Amino acid sequence: MIKPTQSSQLLLYDINSTQPSYGQLALWWLGQSGYAIKTASILFYIDLYLSEYLAAKYANTTKPHIRITQSPFQPAEITNAHWVFSSHKHSDHLDPGTLPALFAASPQAKLILPAAVVDHAVTLGLPAERLMPTRGDETFTVGAMTVHSIPSAHPDFDYTEPTGYPFLGFVFQMDGVTLYHACDTLAYAGLAERLQKYDIDVALLPINGGYVPGTAPNMNIADAITLAQQIKPRLVIPNHYDMFTFNTADVSQFISQADSAQLNYRVLHCGEKFILNNFTAE
16 A cells, blocks of 8 residues: 555644745645645645545445555544535545544534535535535635636536536635646536636646546546646646556556656655745745
């Protein structure tokens, strides 16, 4: 099993003690699509999967969810969460084994999520008054940060008038830095055009493809490379691999294709801190 470069209290201390200045962005990959992201004025978490919930759910089935990477946190160790994002209902993004314990450990935390999955979140024991829904294709503020909720196709949009889009990505604008987290989505027609207007500094893109029976598909490595060429972020960081044995990707292939495309990219280790400083990597 892959061990994080930092974990537990050491990782929490690193997050708490890192103080980016204006124009800097610090992030820590926490596995799958999960990150802690911090700028001068805000810290938030997104799409955390820190438990063994899916391993237990799919044990003794034809699709066992066997972890490749050890979790960098026990959910109850996260005591500093104020803002948490979940992009959609799937348990590796809205984790029943993570969020209730995190909410108990961080009583100030609020969860931003698609309006379509609010009822599901409540069934997990998350208090409705601590949920902040978005219908998707909206712009709103979270603390000092501007957030644009971007519809995702996973594999379809599944839009309904009462609750909007159940699958989302997010563009975050904060302290002179713009970050796009694709979360789970296909590279659908029109996605690049939605994103080009934001002048994105960092793009977090899935690369696993996900073309496994019974599993909703994602963009694959080639899709991620093409999208990056279209939206021209200053840096691309791949994710959504090295979590489950049955559904991952070979990041060395991403490296090879990104080199061929002359993309500026960074491949992270789970638990590793990365800092973007005036649009250059430290």
